[in-house]
Amino acid sequence: MIGTGHYLFLSLALFLIGVIGVVTRRNVIIILMSIELILNAVNINLVAFARLAGSVEGQVFAIFIITDAAAEAAVGLGIIIAFFRNRETVLADEMDLLKW
Amino acid sequence: MLDRIVFDFFAGIAIVSAILVVTRRNAVHSAIFLITALLATAGIFLQLHAEFLFIVQIILYVGGIMVLFIFVIMLVNLDVALHQLQFRRQWWLGLLLALALGAEATAAISIGRSGLPDSSTAPPASVLDPNTELVGRVLFTGYLLPLEIASVLLLVAMVGAVVMAKRRT
Amino acid sequence: MRPSEYFLAHIWLVPLLPLAASAVMLLFGRKLSNAAVSVFCVGSVFLSMVYGFGAIIQLIARPVGQRVVEFTLFNWIPAGAMHTTSGHLVNFNAQWGFLFDPLTAVMVGVVTGVGFLIHVYSIGYMGHEGGYYRFFGYLNLFMFSMLTLVLANNILLMFVGWEGVGLCSYLLIGFYFLKKSATDAGNKAFIVNRIGDAGFLLGIFLLVGTLGTLNFSEFRGAILAGHFALGDAALTTIALLLFVGATGKSAQIPLYVWLPDAMEGPTPVSALIHAATMVTAGVYMVVRTNAIFAMAPRALEVVAVVGVVTALYAATMGVLQNDIKKVLAYSTISQLGYMFLACGVGAFSAGIFHLMTHAFFKGLLFLGAGSVIHAIGGEQDMQKMGALSGKIRTTYLTMAAGTLAIAGIPPLAGFFSKDQILAQAFRTNHTLWLIGWLTAGMTAFYMFRLLFLTFKGTSRVPPEIEHHIHESPASMTVPLVILALLSVVGGWIGIGGRFENFLEPVIHPRAVEVYTAVPNGAAGETPEALLMIASVAVALAGIGLAWFLYIKRTELPEKIAAGFGWMYRLVFNKYYVDQIYDAMFVNRAKDLGLTLGAFDRTFIDGLGVDGVGWVTRVTSVISIYWDKWIIDGSVNLVANVARVLSIPVRWLQTGRVSSYAGFIVLGVLLFLGFYLHAAGYTLASLRH
Numbered sequence: 001m002i003g004t005g006h007y008l009f010l011s012l013a014l015f016l017i018g019v020i021g022v023v024t025r026r027n028v029i030i031i032l033m034s035i036e037l038i039l040n041a042v043n044i045n046l047v048a049f050a051r052l053a054g055s056v057e058g059q060v061f062a063i064f065i066i067t068d069a070a071a072e073a074a075v076g077l078g079i080i081i082a083f084f085r086n087r088e089t090v091l092a093d094e095m096d097l098l099k100w
Numbered sequence: 101m102l103d104r105i106v107f108d109f110f111a112g113i114a115i116v117s118a119i120l121v122v123t124r125r126n127a128v129h130s131a132i133f134l135i136t137a138l139l140a141t142a143g144i145f146l147q148l149h150a151e152f153l154f155i156v157q158i159i160l161y162v163g164g165i166m167v168l169f170i171f172v173i174m175l176v177n178l179d180v181a182l183h184q185l186q187f188r189r190q191w192w193l194g195l196l197l198a199l200a201l202g203a204e205a206t207a208a209i210s211i212g213r214s215g216l217p218d219s220s221t222a223p224p225a226s227v228l229d230p231n232t233e234l235v236g237r238v239l240f241t242g243y244l245l246p247l248e249i250a251s252v253l254l255l256v257a258m259v260g261a262v263v264m265a266k267r268r269t
Numbered sequence: 270m271r272p273s274e275y276f277l278a279h280i281w282l283v284p285l286l287p288l289a290a291s292a293v294m295l296l297f298g299r300k301l302s303n304a305a306v307s308v309f310c311v312g313s314v315f316l317s318m319v320y321g322f323g324a325i326i327q328l329i330a331r332p333v334g335q336r337v338v339e340f341t342l343f344n345w346i347p348a349g350a351m352h353t354t355s356g357h358l359v360n361f362n363a364q365w366g367f368l369f370d371p372l373t374a375v376m377v378g379v380v381t382g383v384g385f386l387i388h389v390y391s392i393g394y395m396g397h398e399g400g401y402y403r404f405f406g407y408l409n410l411f412m413f414s415m416l417t418l419v420l421a422n423n424i425l426l427m428f429v430g431w432e433g434v435g436l437c438s439y440l441l442i443g444f445y446f447l448k449k450s451a452t453d454a455g456n457k458a459f460i461v462n463r464i465g466d467a468g469f470l471l472g473i474f475l476l477v478g479t480l481g482t483l484n485f486s487e488f489r490g491a492i493l494a495g496h497f498a499l500g501d502a503a504l505t506t507i508a509l510l511l512f513v514g515a516t517g518k519s520a521q522i523p524l525y526v527w528l529p530d531a532m533e534g535p536t537p538v539s540a541l542i543h544a545a546t547m548v549t550a551g552v553y554m555v556v557r558t559n560a561i562f563a564m565a566p567r568a569l570e571v572v573a574v575v576g577v578v579t580a581l582y583a584a585t586m587g588v589l590q591n592d593i594k595k596v597l598a599y600s601t602i603s604q605l606g607y608m609f610l611a612c613g614v615g616a617f618s619a620g621i622f623h624l625m626t627h628a629f630f631k632g633l634l635f636l637g638a639g640s641v642i643h644a645i646g647g648e649q650d651m652q653k654m655g656a657l658s659g660k661i662r663t664t665y666l667t668m669a670a671g672t673l674a675i676a677g678i679p680p681l682a683g684f685f686s687k688d689q690i691l692a693q694a695f696r697t698n699h700t701l702w703l704i705g706w707l708t709a710g711m712t713a714f715y716m717f718r719l720l721f722l723t724f725k726g727t728s729r730v731p732p733e734i735e736h737h738i739h740e741s742p743a744s745m746t747v748p749l750v751i752l753a754l755l756s757v758v759g760g761w762i763g764i765g766g767r768f769e770n771f772l773e774p775v776i777h778p779r780a781v782e783v784y785t786a787v788p789n790g791a792a793g794e795t796p797e798a799l800l801m802i803a804s805v806a807v808a809l810a811g812i813g814l815a816w817f818l819y820i821k822r823t824e825l826p827e828k829i830a831a832g833f834g835w836m837y838r839l840v841f842n843k844y845y846v847d848q849i850y851d852a853m854f855v856n857r858a859k860d861l862g863l864t865l866g867a868f869d870r871t872f873i874d875g876l877g878v879d880g881v882g883w884v885t886r887v888t889s890v891i892s893i894y895w896d897k898w899i900i901d902g903s904v905n906l907v908a909n910v911a912r913v914l915s916i917p918v919r920w921l922q923t924g925r926v927s928s929y930a931g932f933i934v935l936g937v938l939l940f941l942g943f944y945l946h947a948a949g950y951t952l953a954s955l956r957h
Contacts (some may be wrong), residue, residue: 004124004216008209010111010144014118014137015205016198023194024187025929029127029173031927036165037118040141044152048193052216054223056234058146060243063235066153067162067250071257073165077122077172078264080144087104087188091184096924188927197934204941 006046014041026091032076039069114140125186127173131166138162144233149229277338278913282367282418283320283377286313291409298402301765310405311388313402314412318381318565327373335774336774337424339486342561345741346425351481359481368422368485376419378630383545384412386748391537391746394643404444404535409518411437415546419553420856422482424473427554431469431518432687435462436549441542454530456490460528465517471511476561477505485557487669499564505765508568511554512575519605523581526847528602532594538896539594544601545628549870552608552624556617563615573613573697575602580606584711588718589830589841592649593638596719599633607817610705616672617692618772623686630674633752637668640741640749641723646734651719653955656728660738663746667753672720674756676713677808682760684799684804692800702800706807721819888910905946 021034041068043062050058084090117137123128142157188194228234239247270335290313298306333729343385346363353359358548369377388408395404404867415431421427443455443732473483481486491497495790497504515521531543542548549804555572562569580603587599604627609622641648678687687709695702728735740746818826839845921932 002107002151003213005209005213006107006111006143007148008116008213008216009206010204013203014211015114016202017115017118019201019934020194022196022200023190023927023934024263026184026188026927028128028184028926029169030122030124031930032111033121033130033169035207036134036161037121037137040138040161040222043157044141044144047145047150047153050150051228054227056228056231056238057242059153059231059235060238062150062153062245063156063239064246064250066156067254070160070165072252073168074257074261075264076167078261081172081175081265088180089178090181092925092927093188095926096213097344099922153528194927194934197931198936201934201938203940204938204945208941208945 003068004048004052007044010042011045011048013039014044028095029077030079031034031085032073032080036069036073039065079095103147106143110140110143111138114144125182127178127181128170129171131173134169135162135166138166140202149228149231152235270865274327276320277369277513278318279365280324280340281342283317283324283381284413284420286317286320286453286770287409287412287416289313291406291413294331294402294406294409298406301402301655303396303401303934306402306405307392310409311385313409314385314388317412317416318385321381323379324369327662328369328371328374333774336371337486340369349478353481354478357481361481361483363423363479363483363566365424365426366422366484367420369420370775372556372621375625377416380412380415380419380546380626382413383628383632383752384541387537387541387545387636388752390639390745390748391535393742394537394639395535398535400444404441407437407444408538408541411441411542411547415550418550422485424476425483425838427467427557428469428473428564431514431550431554432466434542434550435466435518438462438531438547439541441538442531444538446535448533449531454527454533458527460914461524462517465514465524466553468510468512471516472514473505475503475510479529489560492564496673497564501561501564505565505568507590508558508565508689509571511561512568512572513560515551515555515609516575517551518554519548519609520602520734521541521551521575521606521609522582522637523536525579525583525602525897527682529595529598529843532592532598536594536635536642537792539597539631540635540639543598544631548601548605549608549624549628552612554611555612556621558777559617560611562612563776563834569613569615571613572937573610573701576606576609577694577701577708578606579603580708581612581704582606584708584715585840586843588711588715589837591651593651593654593719593723594635595650596715597631597638598633599635600712600716601709603674604631606708607687607705609700610694610767611690614693614697614701616690617776619686619689619693626674626682626686626756626759629752629754630671630681633667633671633749633756634675636745636752637664637671638750640664640745641668643741643745644728644738646737648730648734649726651722651729651938653728653729654723655730657730657738658724661740663740664749667746667749668724669720670756671755672716672767674814675716677709677804679805680757680758680760680793682758685760687805689805690802691804692797695800700731706803709804710807710811710923713808714815717815718819719814721815725820788898797906835916865906 016043018034018037022031023029023039025034043065046058046062046065050056050062072100083095087094089095112135117133119141120133121130121137122135138157138161142154142162144158145151145154287310291308293309294306296303328338329554342365344362345365346361348361348363350358350362351740370953378594388405391404391408395401398404401510414430414437416430418427418430418434421430439455439459442458444453445451476488477483480491482491492504514749518523528543528548532539534542547651562572583602585604588597590596590599604623608620608627610622611617611623630842641654641657641661641664644664645654669679674683677684679685690707691702691709815885818829919929923929
C-alpha cells in the first residue's frame with residue numbers, strides 16, 4: 001500500500017536532484033530548470049498532504065506556487081536574455097560582476 | 101496494487117527525467133526531459149485526486165513555462181555553450197551538500213512516518229470531489245486576497261519581463 | 270582750622286601741583302609746543318610758590334606756641350603691632366602726611382621761591398635745546414620730590430622724597446644722554462648717593478626699633494620726655510647712620526666725589542639741585558632730627574669735624590680749578606661743610622640760616638655762570654674768558670653781588686650767616702673756629718679769582734666768538750637781578766636773633782641752651798665783635814690777594830704753580846681721590862658685576878633657559894614618536910585587524926550565483942539539523 005511516506009520520499013528525491021542541479025551546473029538556463037524541479041517537488045509534497053488531510057487547501061497552495069513559478073521563470077529568463085546581450089555568455093561562473 | 105504500479109511508474113519516470121535534466125549537455129535535451137518530468141508529476145497529481153492541478157500543471161507548466169524556456173534557449177547562443185565545461189569545478193561539494201541534506205530529511209521523515217496514514221486509513225477520496233468546484237470555492241472565498249496578489253504579481257512579472265528583454269534602440 | 274587759613278589747609282597742593290605738571294609732561298609733552306610746556310611747568314611752580322608763601326604768612330599769623338600744622342593725606346603703611354628694642358608694644362604705621370612748622374616754612378620758601386626763579390631762567394636758557402619738555406618734566410618731578418621731602422611728617426616719607434630727588438638728579442645730570450661723560454656722571458651721582466642711603470636706611474630701622482615711631486613730632490616728644498639718657502648708645506648710632514646718609518646727599522667727605530662731575534648737567538640744574546636745594550637736604554634732615562643729635566654729643570662732634578674738614582679740603586681744590594662750574598661746585602661742597610659745622614656745634618638755626626643765604630647767592634652765581642657760558646657760546650674754561658664786564662654788564666653786576674655775599678662782606682647776606690656759625694664754633698672749640706676762619710679767607714680768594722678771570726683782565730676769548738658776545742634775554746637776567754637783591758638784603762632777617770627765635774620751637778632745648786648761653790670765663794659780647802672783625806679782615810685779605818695775582822701781576826700764578834711742583838699737581842688733580850676710589854671700590858664692583866654676568870650666562874642662561882629648551886626638544890621628540898608609533902599605530906592596528914579578519918570573509922563573495930545557492934543549501938542543512946536537535950533527536954536515536 002502507498003502511504004504518504006512514499007510521496008514524501010519521492011518529493012525529497014526530486015528536491016535533491018533539483019538542488020544538485022542548481023549548485024553544480026554552470027549553464028544558467030539549466031539552473032533555472034532545476035529550480036522548477038524543486039518547485040515541483042514541493043508541489044507533490046503539498047498535494048500529498050492535502051490528500052492526507054482530506055482538505056483542498058493544499059492544492060490551492062500548489063496553484064499559487066505554480067503561478068509564482070511562472071512569474072519567476074518569465075522574469076528570470078528576461079534577465080538572462082538581457083545579460084546575454086551584454087556579455088555573450090550564459091555561464092554562471094562568468095557572471096561575477098559583484099565579486100570582491 | 102494498481103495504485104502501487106501507477107505510482108512506481110510515474111515516480112520512476114519523474115526521477116529518471118529529473119536526473120537527465122541536470123546531466124545533459126544540450127540545453128534543449130534538458131528542456132525536453134523537464135517536460136517529461138512535469139508530465140510525470142501531473143500523473144502523480146492525478147493519482148492524488150487533484151484533477152484540477154493535473155490539468156493546470158499540463159497547460160500552464162508544460163504548455164506555458166517550458167515553451168518559454170525553449171524560446172529563450174533558442175535565443176541564447178547554444179553552440180558556444182555546448183563546447184564548454186558543463187559542471188562546476190567543485191561539483192562534488194554540491195553533491196555532498198545535497199546528500200547531507202537528504203540524509204537529514206530522510207531521518208526526519210523516518211521519524212514521523214509512522215504517524216502518517218496510508219491509503220486505507222486515509223479519509224475517503226470522495227472528500228476531494230468535485231475537485232475543481234471545491235478548489236474554486238476555497239480559492240475565491242478563503243484565499244481571495246492571495247489570489248488578487250498573485251494576479252498583481254503576474255502583471256508585474258509580465259511588465260518586468262517585457263522591459264528586461266526589450267532591445268534598447 | 271579757621272577759614273582764614275586757606276593756604277595752610279591746602280598745603281598738600283604745594284607738592285602735588287608740580288607732580289601733576291610733570292606727569293602731563295612725561296605723558297604728552299612730546300606733542301606740546303615749548304610755550305605750552307613753559308606755561309604748564311613754570312605755572313605749576315608759580316602756584317606752588319603762591320600757596321607756599323601764603324601758608325608761611327598764615328603760619329606766622331598764628332601765636333608762637335601754635336605754629337605747627339599736621340595733615341595726613343592717607344594712611345600709607347598700616348603695619349600694626351611691633352616691639353621696640355626696649356620691649357614696648359607700639360603700633361607701627363607710616364602715613365603720607367605733611368608737617369608745616371617754622372623749619373618747614375623756611376625750606377618751602379627757599380625751595381619754591383628759588384625754584385620758581387630758576388624755572389623762569391630755564392625758559393631762556395633751555396629755549397633752543399632739544400628735549401625741552403623732558404627737562405621741565407624732570408625739573409617739576411624734582412620739585413615734587415623736594416617738597417615732599419621737606420613737608421614730610423615722618424622720616425620714611427622724607428626718605429621717599431630723598432630718593433625722588435636722587436632720581437631726578439640722575440635724570441637731569443644725564444640730560445644730555447648722548448654724551449658718555451654726562452651719563453657716567455649721572456651714574457656716579459646715583460650710586461654714591463645710594464651708598465649714603467644704605468646708612469640712612471639702617472638709621473631709620475634702628476630709629477623705629479628704638480623709638481617705636483617714624484613720626485618727627487612723636488619721637489621728638491619721646492626724647493623730650495626723658496626716656497633716653499644723654500649720650501645713649503642707640504641714639505648715637507642712629508645719629509651717625511643718619512649722618513652717613515647726609516654725607517652722601519650733601520657731598521661731604523667721603524661721599525662728595527659726585528658733585529663736581531654733576532656739573533655735566535645743564536646749568537639751571539646745577540643751580541637748583543646742586544646748590545640751592547637738593548644738596549641741602551642732608552642739612553635739613555640733620556636739623557629735623559636735631560632731637561636725636563642733641564642727645565648724642567659724640568655724633569655732633571663727628572658732624573662738626575667732618576663739616577669743617579670738608580670745607581677746608583674743598584676750598585683748597587676750588588682755588589686751582591679752571592672750569593667755572595667746577596669752582597662753584599667745590600665752593601658748594603665747602604659751604605655745605607659750613608652748614609654741618611653749624612649743626613655740629615649746636616647752632617642748628619644758624620645752619621638753616623646759612624642754607625637760605627647760600628641758596629640765594631650760590632643760585633645767583635650758578636645762573637650767572639650760565640649766562641656767561643651762554644654769552645660766549647658754550648665755553649666753560651675761565652682761561653678762555655676775560656674782560657667781559659663791559660659786554661655783559663647785568664650779568665657782571667649781579668655776579669659781583671653774589672661774590673661779595675659769599676665772601677662774607679657786610680652788609681650782604683653771607684656775612685651774617687657765616688658769622689653766626691663761626692661765633693658758635695669759637696665758643697665750642699677754637700680749632701674748629703680757626704679752620705673755619707682760614708676757609709673763609711680761601712673762599713673769598715677763589716671766588717674773586719673767578720670773578721676777575723671771567724670779567725676782568727685781558728680778553729682771552731677766541732676772536733670769532735668775541736663778535737657774538739651778547740647779554741642774555743630778560744627771562745634770564747630778571748631772575749639774576751632778583752637773586753642779587755636777595756643776596757644783599759636776605760641776611761638782614763637774621764639780625765637781632767629773630768631767625769633763631771623763629772626756629773626755636775623746632776630745636777631741642779639743650780641745643781638752644783648751649784647756643785644762647787654765654788660761655789663762662791670770656792665776656793659775652795666782646796669776642797663776638799672781635800670775631801666779626803676777624804672774619805671781615807680775612808675776607809678782605811683774600812680779595813686783595815686775588816686782585817694782586819689776577820689783575821696786577823697776572824704772570825705770577827704760573828710761576829707759583831711751577832714752584833710748588835708736585836703739591837700743585839696733587840691739589841690740581843683733586844688729590845687723586847677719584848682714582849683711588851676707582852681702584853679700591855669701583856673696579857671691585859665692576860669685577861663682581863662681570864663675575865655675576867658670567868655666572869648668569871653659564872648657569873642661568875645655559876642650564877636654565879637653554880636647559881629648558883633642550884628638555885622641551887627632547888620631550889617633543891618623544892611625543893612625536895609616541896604619536897607616530899603608538900597613537901597612530903593603535904589606529905592602524907584596528908584598521909589592520911579589520912582588514913585581516915575580512916580576508917577569509919572576502920572569499921565568500923564570489924559574485925557567482927551558484928555559490929550563493931550552495932550557501933543557502935548549507936543554511937537549510939544547518940537549520941534542519943538544529944531543529945532536529947532541539948526536538949531531541951541525536952544521531953544515536955535515529956538508529957531504529
